[in-house]
Amino acid sequence: MVIKLVVGTLLLVLLGAWLAYRKRYRGLALAVCMCLLTLLVGVWAIFQSRSSTAAIGILFLPFYGVFSGAMAWLYRQLVNAERRWLRGLGWLSLIVSLAVPVALVYSGWQSIALNRSRDAQHQANLAQIEGYRKQLKAVLTENPGRESAVVEALISANLSNRNFLLPLLETPYVAPATLDRLAANDDLGIALSAVRNPACPSATLARVYREHSYPDYFFQALAAHANTPTDVLVDLYRRPATIMGLDRSFAKNLATPREILLDIATRTKESFVVQQLLQNPKFDCTLLTPMEAALRRSERPTDSFSERRLRELRGGACAAPAGSGR
Numbered sequence: 001m002v003i004k005l006v007v008g009t010l011l012l013v014l015l016g017a018w019l020a021y022r023k024r025y026r027g028l029a030l031a032v033c034m035c036l037l038t039l040l041v042g043v044w045a046i047f048q049s050r051s052s053t054a055a056i057g058i059l060f061l062p063f064y065g066v067f068s069g070a071m072a073w074l075y076r077q078l079v080n081a082e083r084r085w086l087r088g089l090g091w092l093s094l095i096v097s098l099a100v101p102v103a104l105v106y107s108g109w110q111s112i113a114l115n116r117s118r119d120a121q122h123q124a125n126l127a128q129i130e131g132y133r134k135q136l137k138a139v140l141t142e143n144p145g146r147e148s149a150v151v152e153a154l155i156s157a158n159l160s161n162r163n164f165l166l167p168l169l170e171t172p173y174v175a176p177a178t179l180d181r182l183a184a185n186d187d188l189g190i191a192l193s194a195v196r197n198p199a200c201p202s203a204t205l206a207r208v209y210r211e212h213s214y215p216d217y218f219f220q221a222l223a224a225h226a227n228t229p230t231d232v233l234v235d236l237y238r239r240p241a242t243i244m245g246l247d248r249s250f251a252k253n254l255a256t257p258r259e260i261l262l263d264i265a266t267r268t269k270e271s272f273v274v275q276q277l278l279q280n281p282k283f284d285c286t287l288l289t290p291m292e293a294a295l296r297r298s299e300r301p302t303d304s305f306s307e308r309r310l311r312e313l314r315g316g317a318c319a320a321p322a323g324s325g326r
Contacts, residue, residue, distance in 0.1 A: 006047040027076020034097050035069030041101040042094060045108035064100050071097035071259040125163055140171070142146075155182075162187060167194035180204040188217055195221045202227045209236065216242050223249035223256075230257055249275035258282060265290040271300035278309045285318035 044059040046054050048140045071093045073177050078090030136154070142151045151173040158164040166189065168174065169182065174197055182194040194200060195218050197210055208218050223236060223246045224230050237250060237260050247264050250256045251273050265277055265287055274295050277283060290308070295306050 013085070027073045030076055031069040031073035034072040035065040035165040038101045039065040041104045041108070045104045045111065048108045048111035048115070050111075050180050063105070064156065068097045068100040080090060083276050095180065112258075127164045128171065129166055132164045133170075136167050136171070140173075147171070148175065151177060154207065162190060165190055166193050169197055172197075173198060174199060176204075183208055187307045192218060195225070202229050203230065219243045219246060220249055225277060226253060226254050226255050227279075228253070228255055230255065233257065233260065239321075247277055252280060253303060254281050256282065262287060262290065265294050268294050269294065269298050271298040271303040274298060274303070274306050275309075276314075278306060285313070288313055288318050 006113075039061055042064055043058070046057045046061075049057075075090045075097060077092040078086045079095065081087050083091065097106070139150060139154075151168055151171055152175060155165065155168050155174070155178060165182075169179075169190070170193070172242075174194075176199055179194045179197050179200045180203075183191050183200065185191045193204065195292060205222055205225055209215055209222055209228075209232050212218065220243060222232065233250070233253075233256055234247070235286070247268055247270065250260055251264055251268075259281065261277060261282060262275060268274065268277075274291060277287070277291060277294075291306075292310060295301055295303065295310070302307050
């Protein structure tokens with residue numbers, strides 16, 4: 001497809017060069033205007049889409065622009081021809097030239113309508129999930145001591161009800177075996193909720209990381225989960241970054257190896273990461289100096305929480321021994 005578009009664009013450019021060589025400048029201004037209009041409308045239409053691959057459409061815009069401009073130029077060359085069929089071909093060329101930006105405008109409107117529909121559906125889902133969450137809270141309150149049995153029964157009865165499963169998976173009463181099973185669910189949202197549950201077994205987390213067809217979807221949750229095996233955390237940290245913000249998850253995870261915490265402290269430029277590191281129970285005084293340096297080079301070097309926490313550590317747990325000269 002891309003090769004065809006490139007070849008088509010080159011042919012249109014050659015046509016324009018031939019017309020210029022023959023000094024057929026009539027319609028050049030119209031052609032340029034139609035080309036620019038098509039490009040502008042195309043960029044607008046592309047940015048109405050929320051698809052992760054929408055920007056690829058920019059690669060095709062030059063062809064659309066040149067094609068629309070060439071058709072406009074051809075219209076000006078033929079519209080005053082002596083032969084009727086040539087004049088008809090000229091008007092057809094104008095229609096084709098205008099059809100390109102019109103089609104792009106229509107595509108943009110379709111994207112806007114689709115976005116609105118999806119937003120409305122998303123809000124409806126959120127409202128339903130919140131309603132189920134309140135119902136679940138009431139049911140668990142009425143069954144003290146039987147929470148696990150109740151949750152397991154509700155999960156079994158609502159496997160096809162996504163909006164009910166999600167709040168169920170937020171509770172601490174889901175059995176590890178159930179979490180293991182749901183972590184393999186085809187619905188990525190359900191699988192992610194199972195992985196995020198604090199009771200999710202280490203073996204399940206390792207399997208998701210190593211065997212899932214789309215492991216990147218779970219990287220944030222794996223980096224933050226206290227049950228993620230050390231070897232998985234190390235491998236995830238060292239692999240080429242495909243997900244932004246993983247340092248934040250590593251920084252707050254009690255299971256993160258100290259070497260990784262030190263490396264994050266040495267290179268981070270985010271004040272939020274500094275905050276997470278300072279709250280990590282694994283923090284020790286040898287990390288204090290790197291943390292102070294990290295705060296100074298961050299985008300908020302005067303972050304009040306971090307400064308207060310560092311002062312507390314300097315004056316308390318990490319205070320220099322008397323006579324040390326510090």
